[in-house]
Amino acid sequence: MRIAALSINPDTLQRLTGFLATDDGSVQVTTWHGDAMQAPALVEQEHPDLLVVEAPQGLEAELQGLDRVAMRHPEVTLIVVCGHQSPEFLLAAMRLGIREVLAAPLTQQGIQQSIGRIRERISWASVPRQQGKVLALVPCKGGSGTTFITANLAHAIAAEGKRVCLIDLNLHFGEAALYLSETPAASSVADVARDTQRMDSALLESSLLRINPNLGVLAAPDAPDKALSVKPESVARLIGIAKSSYDFVLLDVSRTMDAVSVKALDSADGIYLVLQLTLPFLRDASRLLQVFRSLGYPDSQVHLIINRFEKGGELSLADVERTVGRDVFKTVPNSFAAVAASINRGRPIAELAPRDAVTRSLHEMACELTKTPAQTTGWLRGLFGGGSRPSDEARASLGDRS
Ligand SMILES: Nc1ncnc2c1ncn2[C@@H]1O[C@H](COP(=O)(O)OP(=O)(O)OP(=O)(O)O)[C@@H](O)[C@H]1O
Ligand SMILES: [Mg+2]
Numbered sequence: 001m002r003i004a005a006l007s008i009n010p011d012t013l014q015r016l017t018g019f020l021a022t023d024d025g026s027v028q029v030t031t032w033h034g035d036a037m038q039a040p041a042l043v044e045q046e047h048p049d050l051l052v053v054e055a056p057q058g059l060e061a062e063l064q065g066l067d068r069v070a071m072r073h074p075e076v077t078l079i080v081v082c083g084h085q086s087p088e089f090l091l092a093a094m095r096l097g098i099r100e101v102l103a104a105p106l107t108q109q110g111i112q113q114s115i116g117r118i119r120e121r122i123s124w125a126s127v128p129r130q131q132g133k134v135l136a137l138v139p140c141k142g143g144s145g146t147t148f149i150t151a152n153l154a155h156a157i158a159a160e161g162k163r164v165c166l167i168d169l170n171l172h173f174g175e176a177a178l179y180l181s182e183t184p185a186a187s188s189v190a191d192v193a194r195d196t197q198r199m200d201s202a203l204l205e206s207s208l209l210r211i212n213p214n215l216g217v218l219a220a221p222d223a224p225d226k227a228l229s230v231k232p233e234s235v236a237r238l239i240g241i242a243k244s245s246y247d248f249v250l251l252d253v254s255r256t257m258d259a260v261s262v263k264a265l266d267s268a269d270g271i272y273l274v275l276q277l278t279l280p281f282l283r284d285a286s287r288l289l290q291v292f293r294s295l296g297y298p299d300s301q302v303h304l305i306i307n308r309f310e311k312g313g314e315l316s317l318a319d320v321e322r323t324v325g326r327d328v329f330k331t332v333p334n335s336f337a338a339v340a341a342s343i344n345r346g347r348p349i350a351e352l353a354p355r356d357a358v359t360r361s362l363h364e365m366a367c368e369l370t371k372t373p374a375q376t377t378g379w380l381r382g383l384f385g386g387g388s389r390p391s392d393e394a395r396a397s398l399g400d401r402s
Helices: 010-020 036-046 066-072 087-095 108-125 146-159 176-180 189-193 201-207 224-228 232-245 259-267 279-294 317-324 336-345 357-370 392-397
Strands: 002-007 028-033 050-054 077-082 100-103 133-139 164-169 209-212 215-218 248-253 270-275 302-309 328-333
Touching: 002 010, 002 036, 010 028, 010 108, 028 036, 036 050, 036 066, 050 108, 066 077, 077 108, 087 100, 087 201, 100 108, 133 146, 133 232, 133 259, 146 164, 146 176, 146 209, 146 215, 146 248, 146 302, 146 336, 146 357, 164 176, 164 189, 164 232, 164 259, 176 215, 189 201, 189 232, 201 215, 201 232, 232 248, 232 259, 248 259, 270 279, 279 302, 279 317, 302 317, 317 328, 328 357, 336 357
Parallel strands: 002 028, 002 050, 050 077, 077 100, 133 248, 133 270, 164 215, 164 248, 270 302, 302 328
Antiparallel strands: 209 215
C-alpha cells in the first residue's frame, strides 16, 4: 500500500512516518511539506493509494485542492487530520468524499485502525456483489406502526448477518433513526441527494447513522425546507446506489403518494402495506391496492402486514383476506409496553425485550425474508435460549389460525 502524507507541520509528518512504518515493506510512506493545494501535484507524482492531509484549523478553506483529487483520482482514498472538527467542516469533508476525518494529535492506534477499516472496505468492495433487495413499507393510515416495524425489521435482518441500509423517506416528519438510536444523525437524505453527480456509495456510507456493523440508517431531513429540495430522481439514484452496496434496503415510505414515494415504490422488489385490524384501515388498504394496480405494480409484489394483531378480535384475518382480496403476509402482535419502551428509549426492541412476542414475530419475518431457518442463526438464538419452540403468542403472530 502506498501512503502519502501532506502537512505544513513537520512534526505530523514525522509522527505519521513512525506510526506507519512496517518491517515487511507492505506500506510505503512518502511525506510532502505543504498544504492541501499541493495535493493534486502530489497525487500526479506519487500515485498513492491513500493520501493523509492535515487541515490544522479545521477550516473548509484548508480542503481546497482535495476537490480536484477527488474528481480526477477517485481511486485515491482521502483521510484528513484536524484539531477542530466543526459540523460544517465535517459536512464539507463528506461532500468531497473524504473517507475519514481523524482528530489531531494523531495516535498510532487511531491511524492504524483507520487504515485497517479502509483496507477492509477496499477488499470488500472488490468482491463482485449481487444487487440487494429493496423492501418498501407503507402505512395504510397514520400511526399504523410502519416506522416501528421498518426500523426493527431492519435490525432483525441485520441480526441474521445481512448488511442492511434503512432509508427514511418520510421526508417531512421522518424519525426512523430515533427509533433505533438516541444519537442524532449528522446527515440526512437531503444531504446525500443534493448533488446527484457526487452521489456514490462512499458518500452514502459516510452519511449513515451506524446502529451496528451490519445496519446503517439514512435519516430524514430535520427541516421541511430541506425535504422540499429532495428530487424524485435523486431518490431513485440513491436507492440504486444503496442496493449495490447492501443486501437489503428498507424504505420507510410516506403514505402520501407523491412523486418521491412513487419513485421509491418503483424501485422496490416488495411493497409491504402496514395496517391494523379495523375497518378504516381495511378501507384505506383497499384504496391503496387500487392505486398500486393503477401504477402497474403486480399483485404478487404487494404484501399485507397486520400490526397490533390480537387473536379473537372483532375482525379476523379471514375478514381481511375477504375484504381486501389479498392474503396476509405476516402479523405483528400488540405489545404496547415493550414497543413504547423501545420507541421512547430509541433502542431496538430486540435489545430491550428479546423475549417479547413482537421481537419474535419480527425475527420470524426477518428469517423468512432472508430465507434463514427461524431461530437457528444469528445472535438472537442465544437470547431465545437455543431455539425453543415458539410460544402460542408467537405462533399467533405468524398468522397461525389453528
Ligand atoms: N405492535 C405494536 N404494539 C403496540 N403498539 C404499537 C405496535 N406498533 C406500533 N405501536 C404504537 O403505535 C405508535 C405509532 O407507531 P409508528 O410511529 O411506528 O407508526 P407510523 O405508521 O410510522 O406513524 P406515522 O403515520 O406517524 O408515520 C407508536 O407510538 C407505538 O407505540
Ligand atoms: Mg412513520
